[in-house]
Structures are given as structure tokens and as C-alpha cells.
Amino acid sequence: MRSQTEPSDEAVDATRAAVDRAVANLLARQLPDGSWMGELESNAAITAEYLLMRRYLEVTDTAREAAAIRYLRSQQQADGSYSIAPGVDGDVSVTAEVWVAMRAAGVPADDPAVAAARRFVADHGGIHATRVFTRIWLALGGLWPWSELPVVPPEWVLVPGHRIGSIYDLASWARATTVPLAILRTLETVFPLAGPSRSELPLGAPVPPVGSLTWRSVDRLVRLYGKLPKIGLRRLALAEAERWVVRHQERDGSWAGIQPPWVYGLMALRARGHGLDYPVLRRGLEALDTFGIEDEQGFRLQACVSPVWDTALALWALLDAGLDRDHPAVRRAVDWLVDREVQGLGDWAVHVPGVAAGGWPFEFYNDQYPDTDDTAIVLCALDAAGHRRDDGTPAGAAMTRAVNWLQAMQGSDGGYAAFDRDNNRHWVERLPISDFGEVLDPPSPDVTAHVVEAFTRCGGAELARRRALAWLRASEEGAGAYFGRWGVNYVYGGAATATALAAAGERADRERLLRLGRWVRRHLHDDGGFGESVLSYHDPRHIGQGEATPSQTGWALLSLLAAIEGSQGLDGGDELEGAALAAADWLVRQQREDGSWSDRLFTGTGFPRAFYLRYEMYATVFPLMALARVVGPDKGLKGPS
Template structure:
């Protein structure tokens, strides 16, 4: 292994007072413990953007179930999120987003806002300047088509016959990521039936009259798919009747088979609302049990907030109790909580009850693999994921449970399933194995968000760290994961973060995993990562990376300091043996100096990622669990050295 100088000229000039660190950690733990539900789980709000609320109002208008009790507080929330320039963004502090602003404008028109009101004129001006409704994403124009505000003929065709393609055939539904798959199948029904339920207003204020963009070259994959779309539109006008009827019936059965116990689909908004639309168009009334369960389940995703201006109503795109509980449990254990701590045991019992022992779509690629993973949400048994499973096992491994055999059995099942989901290249994706086809992203329909689930550095790192902690660091599966991580290090020394913002998240996950798996902290990959983190520390001592880094490399590693991102950077540096460095001491000082009196941290900026470049998340629990994790590891690493022992 190549080793270079570790740069230890920055030695133990410790500035963080151990007593202050312990006090901060103690206060943070008290705050976290107070947030635990009596049944054992933690769940912070999962904040996104007003697209969720706009589409909720559009859905209710289409189904004929809109009421003032829902519309008024939802519209109040949408208005409250409009910025001074008239726009709505996809993340706090980000640039105005064309499609989000267009959908918010239409939703507020539904709520009774006049097109001539100042805030509406400002929004419409931004939309027109940005390319008009003609430049919005396909999803936005599908919603408009439902109300006759955009022609169905000008949307990409989605034939329901896709459901017949075998799993080995290109562009079969299992080539898509699970979230896209669950969205595409119901949309094939909606796009085939092409309903129109006119509204009392138009959207001329949002139009530019611009012609459609020129098609790509016929010799490109995207260009070939554009021309295939023309063929499919022709077929759609005169399909084989019996084939289409059978496809629609099979699509409906596929949708119903994946409805979860809470009434939803996949625990996330897009497949949920499109499945409701598809079933309704197939003749299911809003009083049908499947429809009623779906609509009632959405209410469980609603956040109500009372303000002097009136009640606000907003919709979470997803909920993260399993993920949050795993992180909170691991954070408490890192902070020194004993393995039989009552809060830890309550969380453990709840997590054990959430383990999934039924099959799901993942079996298409791994038919012989026994189930045993965990999902992200309260109810999503069809789609467990390797990321949650790895983090849960990392936490459970350190628990002293009164029924140790039950715990060991759950860890064994979960580990076997997670390991079995390794992709052929040695990495791990989140929900599926070998979900790497490049074709779905080339379709005219796919102009928003990631549509496949290839291996990523952050997920692979979590699985590698899990295996190392279980004593399986020398297993061939783990070594292949390590090689994947080393092969995917960026030239600047960082790692790309798929599910968190961005290179700070990826690097914060990978470095601890590599060190746990036996990589020498003095090795070139680790020292390169350390240099990158040092170079991107803010002057205030913290770290931050703006979400624009997914599209603009100038933002990589740059942004306002946040508690979660500072903690991720510290976790990497501590794993690399940097516990005595000024960079770590300044980072710890930033966490202590910005902590609120109640033990938490403020974090308006989004640091979670749904779809890189398009959809982002503010996990409200990140701002507490990751600082606890980092402070706990810092004390363990640094305090022995202060007592005359070698740290780390």
C-alpha cells in the first residue's frame, strides 16, 4: 500500500475544552431523547418544497374532493414559501425553479388567487422569462393536461404494454429505479386514458408561444427514442384492442398488489398520487376501499402548523422513521450510552418489529435471496433498502438485548440480505441490485430526477462499514466493496454523495468505512480525502456544501456551514486520525458555538438528496443526530491522548 506523509505538522494544539464538549454532548442527548416516541421510534419532519402541496391541491380538484378546510391552509403555506422575486425554489436559499413556480401558480389560482395580484404577476413573469410553461418538466405538463391546460398529444407516450416486457428485455419496468417504476406504471394508465377536466381559468399568463425544441440527431439514442415516441403516438390512436385492454388490466393488478398497509405506494408522494389517479380513471370511486385507504393515508403525511397568520398545511413527500431511528440509536451509542440503555432498547424492539420478511420487487434480480432488510418508512414492505439495513445493523450490533438470540437472528437475516444485494461491479445501490441501465434516462419522458438506482459511494460505504464492524472486513464481498470505493474516488480526493449533499456527505461516509475495513489512515486515498476536507473548511470552522454542486462544480465543497455537514466532515477526519488537528478542533468549536440552549442546532439549509439536481430534503433530525455522533467520537478519540495515551 502506498503511504505518504500524513501532514502531522498540525499536531495537538487542542482548543476545544473537553468540559464544554461533554456539556454540549450531554445537552444534545437530552434533547434527542425527548424526541423519541413512547413506542421507540424517532421521526423528524422531512421537508421538501411546495410541489407536494401544489400537486395535492391539483389531485383533490381532479378527484372532486377539494374542500376549503384543506385548500385554504395549503394555499397559505404555498404563499408563505414564495420569495421576494416571486419564485419558489426546490431548496432553501436555492434559485427559483421554473416547474415548481408554475405548479405553485396554478395551485394558487385553484385556491382563488387572482392572476392580477402582485405575487401572482411576479411568479408568472418569472415563468415566462424562464421559458414559459413550454419549458417545464414533463410531470408539470402532465398535471396541466389533466385539466386541459396542455395537449396530451404534446406529451411523451407511455404505453401500458410496457408491463408485458420481460425482465431481460431493454426498458422493462424493472430497469427503472423502484421509485420511477412505481410512478411509470400508473402513468401509463393515465397517459392512455388522457382525461380532461377543465378548470374555470386558463394559463395564458404562463405561456411564451415558443415552438417545441428541435429533436436530437437520429444517430443519438435520445434522438431514436424521440422518433420511437412518434411511432407510439401513432399506435396509441389505433392500438390492438385486446392487447391494450389486457395491459391496462395487468397494470391495475400490479398497482393494487403494491399498495401498502398505510394505503400508500412506496411511502413516497409521486407513485402514491399517480396510483390514485390511475385507479380512479379505471373506475375506482373515491369510496372504493383502495382509494379511501390511499386518501386517508395521505393525511398521515400532513404537517399542521398554527401561526398568527392562520393555520398552515404542508405535505411531507416521504417519512423517515426507520432511518431516523437507526441514526438516533447509533448516535446515542456513539455518545457513550450503554447497550442496554432504556431508550436504545425501546428503539431496538421497534426496529426488530420493522424487519421485512416478505418478498418484493428486488427479487426480480435476486430471486434466490431470502428477505431480511428494512425499509425507510413506517410502511413500505415491497421496497426495503440496503442503506437503512446497513445502518440498523451497525446500531443493533452494539445493543445488549435481553433476548440476544432474537437480536442475533435479525442481524444475521439482515446482513445476508444486504450482502446479497451487491451489484456485479462490487458496489451497492439502495433498493435494487444491478439497476444500472442507461436507457430509461434517454426517454423523452425522463427529464426530471434520477430514474435508476446504480451503486453509490455513500450506500456502498455504509455496507462496507457494517461488514467491517461485524468482523467481516476480510470477506471477499467486503473487499470488492472496498475496491469499488477506491475506484470511485474523485480526482480531488472526495467522493460523490448520492443521498446527501454532496461530496461532504460522500466523503464523510467513505473514509470511516475504509478505515474500519482496514485501509491505513496514512494511505494516499485517505490523505487525499483529508486534504480535500481541510481545504474546504469554512472560515468559521464549519463545513457546508450548497446543493447546486450537483450541477455546478464550482459549488463542490462550498456553502454555508451546517451542523449536519460539519459533523460529516468531522467523522471522516476523526476516522483518519485527525483528532488533534486544528481543523477538527475548529469544527468541534463550531458545533459547540452554534448549539441552541435546548441542545439542538438550527439548520434551514437542505442537506438531504432525493434526486440529484432536482429534488432535495431537509431532514429535521440530521441537525441533532450527526453532531451527537461526531461529538461522541471526538471525545473517545481525543480524551485518551490528553491523559497521556495515544489517541484514535
Template sequence: MSRANHETQGDRERTLQRATTWLLDEQNEAGWWWGHMYTNVTLDAEDLWLRELYGTRTPELTEAVAHWIRDEQRDDGTWATFPGGPGELSTTIEAYLTLRLAGDSPDAPHMAKAAAFCRDSGGVEQSRMATRIWLAVFGLWPWEDLPVLPPEIMLVPPRATLAVPSFSGWSRIALIPLAIARARRPVHPLPFDVAELCGGVPRPAPDHPTFSVENAFVRVNDLLAHYERRPLKRIRALSQRRAENWIVDHQEVDGTWLGVHLLSVFCLLGLWAAGYPQHHPVVRKAFDGLRRFEVWDDGDDGPRRRMECVTGPVWDTSLAVIALTDAGVDPGHPALRTAASWLLGEEVSNRGDWTLRRPGLAASGWSFSFDNDIFPDCDDTSTVVAALRRVAGASPADRAALDGACGRGSGWLVGMQSRNGGWASYDADNNSAIVGKLPFCDFGEATDPPSADVTAHVLEALAGELPAGHPTLRRGAEWLLREQEHDGAWFGRWGANYVYGTSAAIVALTAIGVPADARAVARGLEWLCQHQNDDGGWGEDLRSYHDERWRGRGVSTPSQTAWVLMACHAAGYPVEDERVRRGIDWLVGNQRPDGTWAEDVYTGTGFPGDFYMGYPMYRQIFPTMALGRYLAGAGRSSTVMAT
């Protein structure tokens, strides 16, 4: 090895050493890793509004929230759904209303700029459904102008097209409490209005083809509006009771719903509309649960508070275990055993909503958050199974516990495969093309169909659990191959975007035995390599979800660069390959002295086109994985990461 090559290899090993040391130091003594996620200010706004309704809003909290929201405003007066993204109307309206509640004058320059943007973008008339529901709650929008979603939906037979099980897990949790609020039409007036946000042009009447599903729903909505004026009292009372009971029954151990902040706020809004007081046990428990989402820091003008959208210690921990073992940490290292022990304790033993489609399947799986037992998901379960397989038990009993959990988890994953061969997040066969066309559903996805990235992660995990050629693997691979797009890429449902989906698909297909020179894999690799940036890294802007011009394009990021490098490694690209070398050099050159990488953009997706998330652990975990896999193949000293 030449002196230059020796120095290059040394730089890479030191980069990996620093990254691994940082990860080990960040582990909680209980065994988990958890990075506080970022999203947009609508969470902060709606959380404060909820406390206004329940009478728990304080001046100190209001100012801390307002401080955060002011700091997030951009120079053009707007707020966006992700850093660097365009101003977004509903987000800006909600931020503005919150600052009005905090006492900011509409004549203040920062407020006037925001209001001008809202008016120029069509005003509150063009805002999304959830925003207008909140405006109706505060007497700033007429309830009658909102689409109808009657609580009588609770009485629809479970197997009917528009029954509650036809909606995704997250949609159920949102729509049921909002149906209660829409039916009761409560008003909590504020001492001001927001006329300055109105665009002056009514929402245009829907103009769908005469024989379309959308047009049929518009006509049904007109009929339901007539029913809403004089509903059948006994039927309405029964349906509202069932809706309230459903909400209460689906409250998690930690007081939240699905471990998601926004869904928990919606449920509390529905319970408030139903008359539940602040001191009710369910409400009190929920507010206790909301505390876990709080993130406080010190701003220039005092304390600031923001809200996480969701806590993800199971996801972060399982990925961290995989990263550390990729980096060469001994499988019996105390940090890994502690993490495995914590993960074992997080296995779900309850029979949750997934049994609506899979009633005979034995309970197992893992959820995203700390104490959520109703909604395990396939993505977390696959990463936990893969992580646990990497850990060495301290005793035969420990190994048996790990094997048992992996067996139950993989069995649950096999049972959650949809009929078309793919895997979704929370449900199986939840892919109705009709429910998402309801007028009430204008934000996010109303169903939970299989996605390429979740399917890829499950296949990658099951490749180590099932024999080669197993029908489950074959059907999953066939579905994944059908989903490849015209240019060789795969769509990324839960990560940004085609870079995420394509990298995951390549890793999975090669894991189950598809050769790297197979046409689908080769096309995917070619697409990735074509989108390498001039600086050697990879990145993709979140605008690619609705603008083809951003497809595979964006500023280089540590996580996205690592995703591509892992795909190249899975396909057998050597470290000497020019594209691989440049990608590794980008990671080495952009590491900070403390062993971390900076990632100021979001690379996580909640709802494509609508809601995005920044995962602080991604910038650390995935580069550690990629460097570990490549350095292991390049003759790295086996003692570098052994302790």
C-alpha cells in the first residue's frame, strides 16, 4: 500500500472511530438511543391552541412557544414544512394565529409580511381541512362550510368499503375525533378575528367528472349536510358514544395515541368537543403523555419550546445496533447487550388494530415509540429483528430469548404480508382507492398500502430468517420489482425520496439472492450513480415528491450519501470504484471534530407532499453503517472497533 493510500485508509478508520465513539457515548443507561425529531410549527401552534381550549395555557408557556415560532419565520414572512422549502399557506396561517394569541400585533412588520403572503396565496379560504377545523373551533370559520364526516361512520359494518378499518391506523385516530367535533360544532371564541388573512375569493365549487367517485362523494356530502341539520337523535347519540369509547380504548399506556403528537391533539380536541373536562382521567393522562414531546432550549430572548411529532427510540436504537456492529463493535459488547435487553422489553404482546385484517396471527412486533402497544409496525419490527440477530447473548438463556423474539417478530412479519406481496406500515391489505377521495381527506394519506421502502426493509430482515426461495420472499421480491419506475428508481414513502427507496430496494434484492447484474438492480444502481453530486455526495430535496425536476437532486447530506453507499456495497462495488471512493471521501471530509455530521435539511417523510421530519440520528447512524461496511471489506484492522 502506498503512503498516500495508507494515509487515506487511516483517515477513514479515524472517521469511523470517532463516529462509533460518539454513538456509544450517546446511549442512555437504560439501553436506548433517541434523537429529538424536527418538523414544522403547526405542532407547536395546535398544541398551544389545545391548552387554550382546556384552560391550561399560561403566559410563560405561550411566550416560549411564540419565541420558537418567531425564530422559525423566514425573511419573506412565511413558514415552511421543511428547511429550505417554499412558504406554505396553512402552516403560515397557523403560525400567525398563534402569534396573535401570544399578543403580537397584526401591524408588526413580521406579522404584516405573513398576512400578505396568506392573502396572496388565497387566504384562509384555500387552507387545508385541519386548519379550517381549528378556525371553526375559534369562531373564525363557519362549521357549515366544512365537509361532513358524521360519527355514524362508527356504525358502518367493519367489512364495508367506508368502515373504520378501511382507513389507515393514523387516519382512524384523526378522523374519529374530528367527526365528533364536526357533529357537535363547538365554538371557543377568541378576542380577535383574522380578517387580514382572508383572500376574498370563496373556495371554488368541486368540478369532478359526472360519473367519478369524487363527484359521488360531493353529492353524498350534500345529503349528509341536510341530515346534519336534523340527525336521528338515538342514532347520533349511539354513534357518538361509540366514537368516544373508541378514542378511550385506543389510548396508549403513555397517554398518547399511536405515540404521535398531532394525533393525540386531535383526540383531545374530540374529547373536548364531547365535553370531557381537563380533570377527566383520560384527559389528564393524555396531557401527561404530551410532556414527552416537549423540547426546551434557550433562545436569544429567553426559553423556547417546540414539540416533537413523534418519539422514535425503538427505531433509533435498532438502527444504532446495526450501525455499531457494522462498525466492528463486538457483538457481545455491553452496550449492544443492554440495547438488546431494552428492545426485548419493547416487544408488543397485545392484539391491536392489525387483527382487523389478520385475526389469526399471533401477537408480536415492535412500535416506533416508548410505550405503544396497539400499533406495532412492519418497519420497526424488521429493523429490530435484524438488530437482535447481531447481538451475542451473555448466556444460553439470553440467546434463547433473542432467538425467540426474532422468531415471533419474523412470524408476525410473514403474516402481515399483503395479498399483492408487499408490506405496509401498520396494516395489511389496507389499500382502498375510494376512502382517500372523501372530501374530508385533504391531508396525508387515508390508507396504508404497501411501500417499496417498508417492503425492502422487511425482505432484508427476512432474508436472514427464511430459507432462500421461500414463497414469502419470492412474492415480496416480485411486488418490489413491479414497483420499479421507468427510470430505474423506486419511490420512497418514509424517507426522501427516490434515493431512499432505490437504495433500500437494491440492498433488499441482493440480500435475498438477486444478482447485482440483474436488470432491475443494475438499472437502480445506474440511476443512483447518475445522480451523484459534483462534491461526491448524494442528496434529494423533498420537493421531488411533487416536482419531477427535483427527482434525485439536492444538496449532499450524510444520510442520503450513506444510503447510496450501502446500496453500492450490497451490489459488490469495491471501495476502489471511483463513485464509491468519492462518496466515502465526502463523508470523511464532512465529519466534524466531535465525530458527528451536520444535516440541516430533512430526509424523513411523514406524508409525501404534506409533512416531513428531520431525524437527528440519521446523520450519524447511516454514515457509520456505510463506512463500517466498506472498511470491513477494505481490510480494516479487526481491533479498531472491538472495544
């Protein structure tokens, strides 16, 4: 007799059919070189800044501008604002940047969309209420006085990297942005705009400055220093900052593979007197356009691209679904990933000297900044494809180097950050420019869990694995909740943690896994879906709450399956199995005819409380991975034989 939580024949057949359709969809989306890459959507400020940068550098293209403006119009909310993510109220900084960009591109001030955006800014504190980086964009166009913005002395780059107070105290992304910004701020660079005029700015009332009192005092002292004769020191510092920028350009022309240091780098080189024919500038401009997407909505710029991440996840999901390891798609993906291995030393080596390179980046090329999260996921995918460390293949050799590199990147507390080891000098958080996103890269449960799973699967790092496991266990918040740094939010951190603990298979984690599974079950919607809003980073009342999405329901199902597997023998398994069946049924019902799923909301995290993303691939990869584990031969919800 079948138990109440055992899936019916019809449910098993429907799930297997959904898996087959999703496999066919992913195979059809594989690119000829063996990779996968979906769109990485963010907010409208990225495209607005692209428009402004092109105006500043006098790289204008009427058709491109028109397409970008069409996209910006499509993103405007009913109240005239632009938000940091769907379902979130308008953001004054994003709206101000879009308004200025549209005016700079020649859209009249009385255009209804432009007027509505300006009105929103005026009603929400004006330009004074925007973040520092928005006012930096205005200063670059001559619309805001540089004297009212924090100083960023280029002498910062002269501090030895291993010393406290160097630019290497900043997180990788903040560091890569700050160096070119120091050039622009020091030169008080202005690229004059034809419009808007200063008189158009809705200023609003002044607001208290950002940064602690101590660091605001330091800012005043640095301003005084800037007025003194430097006997060549300032000239030396600017030259070294420029060399730093040039050295950090990647092979594809990008900087750190992300938009902020890229656009600031281009403008800084122009401010230093280089023409658009300067090879570094030319490569950077040409490469930036490859991050653009143009369709019926218009033209938009991606803040980043995610081919390594997408490829590793897609490969892993297909292998979970039973695709043969000898399938041509698997072989092409493995070869592509191996070719993307980072083999040169990057910024991470400043604090981790004497260690050989290894690992993978997020993007096509990011030799300066490989990251532990991508490296862990690639290792898991290569292991699923049948490769082993030192198995005599290029993949096996790359895995060995990656495991060695990951061990060296472990924090002193046992946890794992994404890009650096022990990036925890909190003084940088008090700087007057630190009002947007994160400026440190601390360890997180999601990254640490991925590394634990990679070490468990690949071996060769037992001491590091046990230290990471201890850190992960200690990161539990409340009953079964684990923070998600790079995905929204606790359901993402929970899925990474649950699958890692289940893979580790230690008896001591059975109760922990059961708590985690119960946390997911408590927040599951009545119809089996799961959603958690980006607002969960802003207000704890939103934790585990929100409109259901396929990617988050996939994470919830992965958590439940891992909890069921890892807590066997404890009371409570039936309730988790019922929740898992409901989540699987929701995913089957939400699948589109072409075998894919689609997220309406953003479920990726760039900076909590500031910058969010929608990974196009997430909505299909994670439901496929989860459903494949529901009906897989070694999983807990097999149904009748």
C-alpha cells in the first residue's frame, strides 16, 4: 500500500516528462563553443550610466541612444520612478541617473516620462538625497561641484598592498572601482554636457554627509593636503594609479568583468589625456558593447555576464537528469570550462603570497579575480561529469590546481568569501564614499557551503573541509535559517547549506538538516510554490515571504530533498516529503511548453539592500536539478517501482 507522501504513478510520469522537456530545452540553448549564457538583468541605472559615459567620451550613436531610451522608457514605474528590482518602490538615485541620461541624450525636459522622473526625484529629497556615486556621475558632466564630494587621493595606491590602509583592504569590486575614481576625483574631471542645465536640478534639502565623524575629519585633512605642494608626489601617484588601471584590464578589454570599474576606467584614461584610439581605451569600449542586448524592448547593458557560472550549473543539472557523460554536449562543456581556468596570479595573491594560481572566474575572462564560488561549482560539475583530480586529463589537472587554490583561500575563521581571504578591515566601511553596496567581502554560508560540497566530492582537502563545515554549522540563524549573500535570500543560503551537509553525510548534522527542512516547509506556499522577496534584506518581516518563483521553488525543493536524505531515522520525514511533493508538483505545473521556466522577479544578489539581478538561466537550471533529484535512481522520492 502506498503511503500518503509517496508520489502517484501519474505524478512520477509528469515529473519525468518535465525533466525530459527541460533537458531538451537546455541542450538547444547550448552555444556552439560548448557554453551556456543567459541574460543577467539588473536595474536601469546601468544603461543610464552607459548613455552618460558615451556622451562624456563623445562616442555617440543616434540609433543606439534611441534604442537605449526606448528601453529606459519601458522600465519606468507608474509614479515616474525607477527601482532597484521589480516589486520594489522607486529609488531616488536610479531615477535621478535615468532622468539625467535621458536629458543628456536630447529628450526634452517636458517629455512626459522625463518630467515624471524629475518630479519623483524632487518629491523624494532631490539630488541631495541621492547616493555619492550618483552625484559623482553628475559632477563628471559638470552638474555638481566636485568640492561637495569626498576626496579619493591617488596616493592610496602607493601604500604597499600588505599594509593596513592599502587599497587591498577594499573588496575586489570596490578596489577596482576606487582606483580609476581616484584619478577622476583628483583631476576634478568634467566632460561638459549640452543638457540638462544646473538650473534644472531638483536639489532638495542638504542631508548629513556619509561616513563616520572621524573619517569626515580625515576627509577635511586630505582636502587640505591636496592644496599643498606635493613635490611630485601627486604626479607620481596619478601615474601609478593609471598604470594600475592599465595592468588590470582583462584580455577581453574589461575591468574585473563588471560595469563600474569598466566605465570609470575608460573615463579615467580619457581624463589622463589618452585619445579614443589608445589601444586600452579602444579595446575597452569595443568590449563593453558586447555586454549589450538589443531586442523589442530596446538596448540595455548588462552589468556583468555569467558564462562560467551558467555553464557549470547547466552541465551539473543535465548530468543530474541522467544525460550520459559521453554525450557531445557534456564533452563540449567540460572542454570549454577547462579552457576558462585562471592560470595567472591576480589581486588575491597580495594577501595570499606563494600560492599557485587555479580556479575559475564568473565571466569569460577575469584573471585578476577568480572566485571561490565559481570554482566550487565548476569542481562539482566536473566531478559529476566523471572527472577526478589527477585522472590524467586536462580536467583532472585543473581540478587539482583548483582544490589547492581553494585551500589557500580559506579564511582564518574557516569560512569562505568570494574573492579574497580575510577581507575584514572594517575601517573602509566608514569612508565617506562607502554609501552604496558592500565594500568588504566577508565569508558567507552560501559560498562556504559550495566549497564544502566541492571538497566532499573531490577530496584532497580534509582539514580545510572540516574547518569550513564547522564555520557553516555556526552560521545558522534561528531554527534552520542560513543567510544568502549571492542569492535571494535565506532559501538560497539554505539550499546551498542543505546540499552540502547532505553530501558530507555526517550523523551530527541530522537534526540540523531536519531544522533546515522544516524552515522551508513553514514558508512554502499553500500551492507548493516558494518565494522570498529582495525586501528580505531590508526588513526581516519579508524573510521567507514573497511571490513564488521557479528558481526559488527549485532551491526550496533541493533543500527539502537534502533534508529528507540527511535526516533519515528522525521523526518528521513525512512532513518534509509532503512539502517536497507539493513543490515538485508546482514546478511541473509552471513549466512552459518549450521546457523552460521563467522568473518574473530578481532572485540574484549583487549587493544586499542595493543591487539585485535576474539570472535568466536560474529559472530553468534549478527546477531541472531539483526535479531530476526527485525521480533520480538514488533519490528519496522515487515513487512506485
